[in-house]
Amino acid sequence: MRRAERLTAVYDRLFNAFGTQHWWPGETPFEVMAGAILTQSTNWKNVEKAILNLKGAGVFDPDTMLAVPSARLALLIKSSGYFNQKTKKLKNYLEFFKDKYNASVQKMKMEATATLREQLLGVKGIGKETADSILLYALEKPVFVVDAYTSRVLSRHNIISEDATYDELQELFMDNLPHDVKLFNEFHALFVKVGKGFCKKNPECDRCPLKGI
DNA sequence: GACCAGGCACATC
């Protein structure tokens, strides 16, 4: 089967099994941006607590967050783990967001995708997955987000090599699927869904919707 | 009480 057909088959099976995932689980683009950093190597539940804390403290907007002393910010996001590192990362990002785009999502969206990605990757603490998550889920740019689940699920089902790189995986999707924001949004979310569930451990793959694909 | 979670930067070879 051709690459494109194979990927479409994967998508169809996942979508038929799990349906719409309603991602990203954040209310605003800014919440997606902050969440993308906070969820690095961290369970989303722990991130939700951190975001609730930030909202509860009344500091969940770019200007206020930048002004909050790092020690206090770290305490507020404690539940998300790596809190000292993430405090720096958040502030680095917020400085960039404010300096370059006046903390305006609308202004940011007007910039070319390739330029945005370069700029995001230039922010210390923003790597490929975080940059792409912000591009797709906050700015609605057609960029495929790769993560540990994408690689795990696809390699487990012998669709890609176990040691395929981020770039290789991203190209696989970008070269073989229409650059559609809705499709990329749903597809990534479905990988997380199946990765957390049936594909987590080999034995459970018996009931995996991707079995035998 | 291990083990892992929607990464990333940095050091070292």
Added chain:
DNA sequence: GATGTGCATGGT
């Protein structure tokens, strides 16, 4: 370029 390590909480 590949490989190893620190960062840290909370759920299973």
